[in-house]
Amino acid sequence: MQKDEELHSTARRNSIVRRIAAGFSIAIAIFSIYVLGRTFSAVSLTDLRQAIAATSADQIATAALLTFVSFLALTGYDALALRQLRTRVSYGTTALASFTSYAISFTLGFPLITAGTVRYWIYSQAGLGPSKVASLTIVAGVTFWFGMVFVIGAGLAFQAEAISALNHLQPALNMLMGLGALAAIFAYLVWVTIRRRHVRIQGFRLELPGLGLTLGQVTLGVIDQCAAAGVLFVLLPHHGELDFFTFAATYVFACILGVASNAPGGIGVFEAAMLKAVPIASQESVLASLLLFRLIYYFVPFVLALAFLGAHEGFRRQKSLREAMRQSDENAPIIDDIG
Template sequence: MNSDYGQDAGANEADPDATSAPASGSRALAPVPQRSSPKIKALIGAVASLLLVLIAFFVLSRTLAKLNLAELSTAVAATSWTQISYGLLFTACSYLMLTGYDAIALKQLRLKVPYRTTALGSFASYAVSFTLGFPIFTGGTVRYWIYSRAGVRPGKIASLTVVAGVTFWLGMAVVIGFGLMIKADSISEINQFAVILNRMIGAAVLGAVGGYLYWVSARPRRAKLQGLTFELPGLGLTLGQMALGVLDLCCAAAVLYVLLPSHEGLDFFTFASVYVFACLLGIASHAPGGIGVFEATMLKALPAPSQEALLASLLMFRILYYVIPFVFALVLLGATEGGRRWDALREAMNQAEGGDRDAR
């Protein structure tokens, strides 16, 4: 996201094609070539993502090569119904928090949409994008399909998607920042960084969050993304975004936490920080749902009685947090489309019957 750091509305909305007439006798200036090409940046990003995926799959393949499939099957079967029930409960809480992402974005955009539509648009878009990856395209397409029928314009839907994304990133920054500050010693045993270095990184992250809060509180701020200009939430809504983001991530982390074979030597706050870090690596890899990268990070970072037991927890987490919501979202979208088509058919039949009566 490229922020314009407080340019006024007139500057942002100026006609890009408008040019000033050159002064008499002035010489036309040749355009200054850009020093960095967007294509080069995209290529670097793609190479970095590919390298991350290759490293993660190398680590994962070495781990899987040593697994005992019989022990893995036993570990999966050993997952209790109590663990599964709590996992489903925290999954529901996480997706409930996600509906608040869209609700805050709609409030910022001054749009009135029924909560039923907001809940469907948010849940379905996140369930699909979490599983398939590429959220701007997958989640954005689902949001467009749902919100456009509620009368929301495409530009507003795009702004909604970006503002909701800001909520997610704020939550991640807060969890990682506080985790590195408060649990620096515990996290140092996992990431092998010096305690002071973890605290410095945490302080830098929280400092960036504090700077962002001050920046949006001073006056209305606008941001640009791919030619789209929109206003960022002010201090009040931004604090709401942070709270929702933290609650969502803590609920999502709790799904995996309750599925772990053992919590010995691992408190929830430390675990949540490691979980968010693994999610960041998964996002950076651009792999659908961060699959492979997320698992490799957690397998290396978390203590467990055995790799089979930890992998069983990760498999169950995938099922509860990704597969079940994804299938449920497809069912809801199918039912919504089926209901819409049935209503259209019934209305057409009623009109046809009315025409027959008039003809008689």
């Protein structure tokens, strides 16, 4: 009886938390629509086209290179997770699963469904079961959030005054929040160093990475986030007037708002946050940079991911057909020709 009451109480608390989270997401989305609506009403389409045309080939090439670096770091997320799970998978399979799952989930949203489905489809062909793929997805997700927390923490701690001009908080408060985020990561590192730690998530019992792998997670996460922020940074006009570390922290905060909104790729919410935060007078030029960023960092990898998945499935079916034909030839009866 008491156990039933505890389960009912837990379910009620979870329901309240979900409703609060849903309300928060709706509030972010409504505010973002309001900001974007006001912005677009004041934007000249002619000026927007001119701003896009003014983006140099060097800027686009550098943005493409940084996109490659970011997605290369993302493949390391899966590689570290597989190492933690003590599972051997070729890097080619790991890179394919990681790149395609992130490229598709970044664009379509709902990462647990989209990325999880793509990962399972590819890794199951390498012999991984559902529990292994689920554990891998959790460890890779932790790596992603390590990078976000470290970048925003470092930005708040060491660029507190510059960020205060953007979020209108006291520099001391920004510094305190940043040091708190960095201290939380340091405390986690100490916690997993003392002894092996296990957590239970959605019914899965998972051993957390130790110090070495966790440091690798933080490093990869920071490389990924800084490279992704760099894509938009180099596309902005007069980006040399902006401090990159301040910009990177602002970028990560906008990404967090996008994740909290549950919008696919944070679309709309991310743009609204960056339009309010980036100190450039011409909104047309910022919008042009954001549109190019969406094209280079989201749309092109999405198209490539679909092409890679199609090619992978085609090669797999062709290989299966060849093996079936070979087995058929081997099993065919031998008929002697007795003239």
